[in-house]
Amino acid sequence: xxxxxxxxxxxxxNPLMDCEPAQLCELLKRNGxxxxxxxxxxxxxxxxxxxxxxxxxxxxxxxxxxxxxxLALNPLSTTWEEACSRFWNNSYGIKLFPGWHDYFLDDxxxxxxxxxxxxxxxxxxxxxxxxxxxxxxxxxxKAVDIEPEALINLAANYPGVNFIFSSPSLWEAxxxxxxxKRNIFVTISSLEGEGALENLCALGYGKNMLWGSNYxxxxxxxxxxKTRNKKLDKHTRELIAFGNxxxxxxx
Amino acid sequence: xxxxxHVHLYTADSxxxxxxxxxxxxxxxxxxxxxxxxxxxSLGQETYLPYPSVDEIYEANSDxxxxxKRFPEYVYGLGYINPRNANWREELLRCIGEGMIGIKLxxxxxxxxxxxxxxVEECISSRVIVLQHSSLNNRGNLQDESTPFxxxxxxxxxxxxxxxxAHAGGNQQAGLKAIADLPNVYTDVxxxxxxxxxxEKAVSLLGAKRIIFGSDAPGRSYAVQLAKVSSSQIGTxxxxxxxxxxxxxxxxxxxx
Numbered sequence: 346x347x348x349x350x351x352x353x354x355x356x357x358x359n360p361l362m363d364c365e366p367a368q369l370c371e372l373l374k375r376n377g378x379x380x381x382x383x384x385x386x387x388x389x390x391x392x393x394x395x396x397x398x399x400x401x402x403x404x405x406x407x408x409x410x411x412x413x414x415x416l417a418l419n420p421l422s423t424t425w426e427e428a429c430s431r432f433w434n435n436s437y438g439i440k441l442f443p444g445w446h447d448y449f450l451d452d453x454x455x456x457x458x459x460x461x462x463x464x465x466x467x468x469x470x471x472x473x474x475x476x477x478x479x480x481x482x483x484x485x486x487k488a489v490d491i492e493p494e495a496l497i498n499l500a501a502n503y504p505g506v507n508f509i510f511s512s513p514s515l516w517e518a519x520x521x522x523x524x525x526k527r528n529i530f531v532t533i534s535s536l537e538g539e540g541a542l543e544n545l546c547a548l549g550y551g552k553n554m555l556w557g558s559n560y561x562x563x564x565x566x567x568x569x570x571k572t573r574n575k576k577l578d579k580h581t582r583e584l585i586a587f588g589n590x591x592x593x594x595x596x
Numbered sequence: 597x598x599x600x601x602h603v604h605l606y607t608a609d610s611x612x613x614x615x616x617x618x619x620x621x622x623x624x625x626x627x628x629x630x631x632x633x634x635x636x637x638s639l640g641q642e643t644y645l646p647y648p649s650v651d652e653i654y655e656a657n658s659d660x661x662x663x664x665k666r667f668p669e670y671v672y673g674l675g676y677i678n679p680r681n682a683n684w685r686e687e688l689l690r691c692i693g694e695g696m697i698g699i700k701l702x703x704x705x706x707x708x709x710x711x712x713x714x715x716v717e718e719c720i721s722s723r724v725i726v727l728q729h730s731s732l733n734n735r736g737n738l739q740d741e742s743t744p745f746x747x748x749x750x751x752x753x754x755x756x757x758x759x760x761x762a763h764a765g766g767n768q769q770a771g772l773k774a775i776a777d778l779p780n781v782y783t784d785v786x787x788x789x790x791x792x793x794x795x796e797k798a799v800s801l802l803g804a805k806r807i808i809f810g811s812d813a814p815g816r817s818y819a820v821q822l823a824k825v826s827s828s829q830i831g832t833x834x835x836x837x838x839x840x841x842x843x844x845x846x847x848x849x850x851x852x
Contacts, residue, residue, distance in 0.1 A: 359793065361792055361793040361796070362792065362793075476789075476791065477788055477789050477791060478734060478735075479731075479733045479734055479735060479766075480731070480732065480733065480734065480763075480766045480767045480768075480788060515613055516613065519612070519613060535789055537789070537815070537816050537817045537820055538610075538613055538614050538813075538814055538815055538816065538817060539614060539617075539621075539622065539625050539813045539814035539816075539817055539818060540614035540615040540617055540621070540625075540814065541613055541614050541615075541817070543615060544613065544614055544615040547615065559789075561792060562791060562792065563789060563790045563791060563792065564790045564792055564823050564824060564827040564828075565827075566823040566826070566827040567790035567819075567820040567823040567824070567827070569823075570817075570819035570820055570822070570823050571817065571819065571820060573819070574819070575628070
């Protein structure tokens with residue numbers, strides 16, 4: 346099983362969310378998760394993208410059997426291009442937080458990033474959410490919703506890039522997958538509803554879904570429970586848990 | 597015993613998201629997840645209706661009664677009431693008379709609106725519980741959607757009423773604090789994403805005895821919402837209280 350929705354580090358608004366790499370590895374092992382694509386929480390707050398990613402790549406290096414680092418970028422940071430060039434080769438993907446950092450994905454400064462991702466076959470991971478902004482007690486945390494239509498256009502404009510949309514709601518995931526783009530993938534951490542996951546799989550979208558927990562914000566057991574659902578056939582469960590990751594990303 | 601105190605019927609417009617299910621599927625799926633009882637209300641046949649008419653309410657509640665009759669040992673019913681409807685009392689008494697254990701108030705009137713007061717007074721007289729929706733949305737509530745402060749106002753006014761504030765008030769920090777000093781106001785932890793810390797926060801602010809498990813299925817998943825309690829960092833005894841004992845104690849007098 347491969348988790349596409351993991352974070353590591355400190356979350357200043359709630360110490361419950363703090364998660365060090367060693368703890369995270371233990372949690373993955375305990376739950377039968379073989380590897381996780383992990384992003385630094387520090388990059389959400391940091392003004393210096395390079396500094397935060399440097400610390401993060403050093404931090405997770407000893408845990409490379411389990412934790413696969415993902416470069417977290419904020420194109421509004423003055424150091425983002427340097428972070429990109431320094432860590433590109435060691436990263437399993439590039440994660441963007443447009444709603445959190447407040448920019449548009451069609452910003453011309455991102456064009457080269459998309460092109461490089463296409464050339465190097467690295468996925469671009471776009472965070473749709475990691476906490477529920479509607480009800481969060483952390484009033485300092487503001488993020489705008491990303492409209493699925495804008496994401497579909499992005500995927501259409503860059504057909505050579507595999508886009509992974511991280512933690513969409515059920516409605517967002519449905520809209521994204523129904524666009525029928527081969528380069529659109531979603532993680533299942535925020536997919537909820539009785540029958541929802543089976544329904545998406547019955548519509549043929551199982552090959553575009555990736556297992557993700559959104560830990561430490563969500564309980565990892567919550568996503569485990571989704572894929573233990575006996576109404577999903579074994580083949581689909583395996584596609585979501587690791588098959589798609591193997592096939593598409595060589596993980 | 598595990599009791600899911602916050603379940604709704606499928607609506608016609610939900611089938612594109614969840615698949616096309618018969619209502620009995622709610623029971624079968626709950627059983628598969630180890631749930632022993634579900635407490636069901638309907639917010640409308642076609643879609644969730646914020647201001648249901650007399651006829652729409654009648655149809656919705658009749659659907660719940662039908663499910664109760666089909667699974668009498670498994671399904672408890674809550675009657676959906678719109679306090680703006682002239683016949684709310686008649687509908688409430690019909691629901692209770694046919695075996696429902698309480699009412700569901702959604703977003704047709706705020707809990708602090710005087711329109712709601714006679715409804716709650718009737719619930720006190722009829723000795724049934726009130727499940728009151730609540731939210732504290734950072735992006736703004738709907739016009740007649742109750743905040744936890746509205747629920748607290750209602751709970752303070754009617755200390756004899758057993759009120760369950762849904763969704764931990766929508767915002768655990770402020771929502772739970774709003775009802776902390778009101779022993780007759782419980783909260784359910786239904787709905788929302790499975791964020792860590794919600795149950796722990798509720799236990800620390802209210803104590804485990806005033807917290808009730810609910811899923812908000814089918815919009816949310818039984819298994820995921822169960823994980824919020826079963827994976828929380830609280831004691832086994834507290835989990836047992838939350839998952840079922842507290843609700844059964846609410847019912848476990850001579851009312852039902």
